[in-house]
Amino acid sequence: MSGLEFLRSMGRGELPGPPIAELMGFGVAEVEEGRVVFECVPAEYHYNPIGTVHGGLACALFDSAMGCAVHSELPAGVGYTTVELKVNFLRPIGIRTGRVLCEGKTIHVGGRIATAEARLLDEGGRLYGHATTTCMIFRGENGGNDRKDAGPVGEGEGAS
Amino acid sequence: MSGLEFLRSMGRGELPGPPIAELMGFGVAEVEEGRVVFECVPAEYHYNPIGTVHGGLACALFDSAMGCAVHSELPAGVGYTTVELKVNFLRPIGIRTGRVLCEGKTIHVGGRIATAEARLLDEGGRLYGHATTTCMIFRGENGGNDRKDAGPVGEGEGAS
Amino acid sequence: MSGLEFLRSMGRGELPGPPIAELMGFGVAEVEEGRVVFECVPAEYHYNPIGTVHGGLACALFDSAMGCAVHSELPAGVGYTTVELKVNFLRPIGIRTGRVLCEGKTIHVGGRIATAEARLLDEGGRLYGHATTTCMIFRGENGGNDRKDAGPVGEGEGAS
Amino acid sequence: MSGLEFLRSMGRGELPGPPIAELMGFGVAEVEEGRVVFECVPAEYHYNPIGTVHGGLACALFDSAMGCAVHSELPAGVGYTTVELKVNFLRPIGIRTGRVLCEGKTIHVGGRIATAEARLLDEGGRLYGHATTTCMIFRGENGGNDRKDAGPVGEGEGAS
Numbered sequence: 001m002s003g004l005e006f007l008r009s010m011g012r013g014e015l016p017g018p019p020i021a022e023l024m025g026f027g028v029a030e031v032e033e034g035r036v037v038f039e040c041v042p043a044e045y046h047y048n049p050i051g052t053v054h055g056g057l058a059c060a061l062f063d064s065a066m067g068c069a070v071h072s073e074l075p076a077g078v079g080y081t082t083v084e085l086k087v088n089f090l091r092p093i094g095i096r097t098g099r100v101l102c103e104g105k106t107i108h109v110g111g112r113i114a115t116a117e118a119r120l121l122d123e124g125g126r127l128y129g130h131a132t133t134t135c136m137i138f139r140g141e142n143g144g145n146d147r148k149d150a151g152p153v154g155e156g157e158g159a160s
Numbered sequence: 161m162s163g164l165e166f167l168r169s170m171g172r173g174e175l176p177g178p179p180i181a182e183l184m185g186f187g188v189a190e191v192e193e194g195r196v197v198f199e200c201v202p203a204e205y206h207y208n209p210i211g212t213v214h215g216g217l218a219c220a221l222f223d224s225a226m227g228c229a230v231h232s233e234l235p236a237g238v239g240y241t242t243v244e245l246k247v248n249f250l251r252p253i254g255i256r257t258g259r260v261l262c263e264g265k266t267i268h269v270g271g272r273i274a275t276a277e278a279r280l281l282d283e284g285g286r287l288y289g290h291a292t293t294t295c296m297i298f299r300g301e302n303g304g305n306d307r308k309d310a311g312p313v314g315e316g317e318g319a320s
Numbered sequence: 321m322s323g324l325e326f327l328r329s330m331g332r333g334e335l336p337g338p339p340i341a342e343l344m345g346f347g348v349a350e351v352e353e354g355r356v357v358f359e360c361v362p363a364e365y366h367y368n369p370i371g372t373v374h375g376g377l378a379c380a381l382f383d384s385a386m387g388c389a390v391h392s393e394l395p396a397g398v399g400y401t402t403v404e405l406k407v408n409f410l411r412p413i414g415i416r417t418g419r420v421l422c423e424g425k426t427i428h429v430g431g432r433i434a435t436a437e438a439r440l441l442d443e444g445g446r447l448y449g450h451a452t453t454t455c456m457i458f459r460g461e462n463g464g465n466d467r468k469d470a471g472p473v474g475e476g477e478g479a480s
Numbered sequence: 481m482s483g484l485e486f487l488r489s490m491g492r493g494e495l496p497g498p499p500i501a502e503l504m505g506f507g508v509a510e511v512e513e514g515r516v517v518f519e520c521v522p523a524e525y526h527y528n529p530i531g532t533v534h535g536g537l538a539c540a541l542f543d544s545a546m547g548c549a550v551h552s553e554l555p556a557g558v559g560y561t562t563v564e565l566k567v568n569f570l571r572p573i574g575i576r577t578g579r580v581l582c583e584g585k586t587i588h589v590g591g592r593i594a595t596a597e598a599r600l601l602d603e604g605g606r607l608y609g610h611a612t613t614t615c616m617i618f619r620g621e622n623g624g625n626d627r628k629d630a631g632p633v634g635e636g637e638g639a640s
Contacts, residue, residue, distance in 0.1 A: 010209065019204055019205045020205070020207060020213075022205075023183065023184070024183070024184075046179065046180055046183070047179045047180060048178045049170065054180035054220060054223070055219070055220070055223040055242055056180060056184065056216060056217075056220025056221075056223055056224070057180070057216075059215070059216055059220065059223065060215070060216025060217075060219065061216075063214070063215040063219065064216070081252075083249060083593060083614055084247060084248045084249065084614050085215065085219065085249075086244065086246045086247075087244060087246075088243065088244045088427075088428075088454060089241070089245075107450055108410050108450075112616065113410070115408050115410070117450075130452070132450070134408060134564055134614060136593065244404060246566045248587075250590065250595070267610055268570050268607060268610075272456065273403060273570070275610065277597075277610075287588060290595065290597075290612070296432065296433065296456075330529065335529075337529075339524055339525045340526055340528055340533075340534035340537070343503065343525050343526070344503070364499055366500055367498055367500060369495075369497075373500075374498065375539070375562055375565065376539050376541075376543055377500070377540075379535070379543065379565065379567075380536025381536075383534070383539065384536070387535075401572075402535055402569055403569060404566065405535065405569075406565070406566040406567075407539075407565045407566075409561070409562055409564065412561075
């Protein structure tokens with residue numbers, strides 16, 4: 001199954017969402033090749049001690065949207081892992097923000113390295129943050145053995 | 161209450177931990193001026209679709225540890241917000257990893273900008289990732305009014 | 321003089337380019353509000369020990385293009401400084417690459433923080449790298465005095 | 481020749497420094513395994529339009545110090561390239577700053593990915609900026625052929 005097929009199956013609910021997505025209350029909203037959107041409704045259980053949503057929620061959305069955007073361009077049998085993630089926070093998020101959408105898009109998918117970017121918006125198009133990421137891609141060779149251990153889809157921390 | 165007093169009270173359980181920490185199962189392990197350690201036991205509910213812990217958990221720990229390290233150097237009445245966060249993931253985390261510790265330390269606390277760094281380790285000292293952050297500091301002036309809205313302690317997404 | 325007027329004067333050669341631009345052989349190619357393009361022809365004097373252009377050239381172009389894009393949205397009397405810069409390198413640059421263009425665009429220009437992004441391309445549209453930056457903005461208040469020392473335009477390391 | 485031997489030869493002047501180092505006036509000050517220090521005396525030819533040193537100089541020093549720190553841990557025949565670089569600027573640098581030292585140290589050198597960090601200080605120990613980087617390592621396999629094209633030492637933009 002290619003990355004795109006896998007993500008579409010997950011988006012249609014044919015494959016279960018990952019535990020972290022259930023824990024944090026987010027899910028896949030849109031999937032196409034090179035672009036994946038996650039959605040979430042911020043709630044009090046996402047809050048930090050000072051009455052706004054903790055930065056960890058935005059990071060989880062960014063990591064998911066960008067990792068999956070990379071994954072959506074990978075054929076079956078090719079894995080990836082997130083090497084690094086950089087997030088800018090522009091505005092606080094709270095329960096009055098309403099549903100947010102995190103749109104991840106690939107910038108470059110090469111032989112061994114892929115990069116992607118993402119933006120986090122509310123339904124009015126207001127921007128709350130943006131991010132970029134670097135992923136490493138495993139195309140067979142020695143990567144193959146590692147992938148067997150990690151499962152068929154990806155390899156790392158960053159996969160949604 | 162200074163940042164250090166606030167964090168120590170939270171560390172001793174006299175102040176409630178933030179909702180996100182209860183949701184994700186992490187908490188303050190150590191607090192001193194300029195250095196705050198968070199701890200977490202990774203579990204299946206932190207997993208991504210491919211059988212390792214989602215990168216969002218590490219990001220939440222990094223954001224907390226570094227934001228609180230900055231906060232620990234701020235006097236009462238001074239707020240801060242996380243402007244950006246950069247995370248490197250070095251190894252996958254799983255349920256066999258056991259308890260992880262995320263140690264955040266300030267690098268620079270200036271008049272308007274503070275920076276900090278953090279490392280994520282298991283109990284054997286094995287390194288799973290590292291991060292840096294930039295925070296903006298609000299020392300009275302117009303920052304004061306904003307802070308009244310946001311609560312007494314900080315201002316942003318990144319606060320513990 | 322607003323940032324846009326200043327940059328246009330520099331682009332037309334009415335104001336001298338900065339010393340670093342003469343040293344490294346780059347200059348302003350296009351200026352509009354929120355978008356500034358720098359150009360450079362990579363040469364052997366930009367090389368690292370292994371026969372490709374040193375990453376410092378791309379960084380200098382990115383820093384210039386993004387800092388100036390922010391500057392182009394600031395009115396007269398408002399300064400800025402680059403707080404942080406994140407660069408992804410996608411392909412090596414060499415003397416056969418020919419003229420490269422570095423296009424910087426603002427993402428967010430707020431009261432105290434601005435962010436921007438940039439891409440580095442050759443004349444065939446091939447992507448060599450991309451970057452994001454965070455700038456701090458000084459709108460009068462105590463920022464005013466600092467700016468007097470630093471000159472009329474900006475405040476920091478990142479200004480082109 | 482291992483990375484350490486190569487860097488030590490360059491540090492002793494037995495191998496010529498790279499063109500970029502002559503252009504920008506910096507050089508190797510110290511080399512040991514996992515730690516490389518570059519030095520530079522900031523001058524007016526490094527300036528941006530607003531009378532401080534352009535951020536590109538600090539970036540070039542950071543890229544060199546961290547890339548070489550990674551290189552210093554690589555055996556002969558193993559190449560690397562800089563994938564990404566993140567820099568925080570803390571204070572403006574000027575001609576009165578005097579000699580600055582940029583100390584790069586590896587954090588993690590794995591099979592395919594290495595990370596490093598660096599700090600930029602004046603001779604009084606004052607901190608002007610800090611950085612982290614991610615490098616990709618080429619240990620034979622297909623990397624070998626690429627390396628033949630790129631020269632004996634490294635592979636990318638970031639190598640000093």
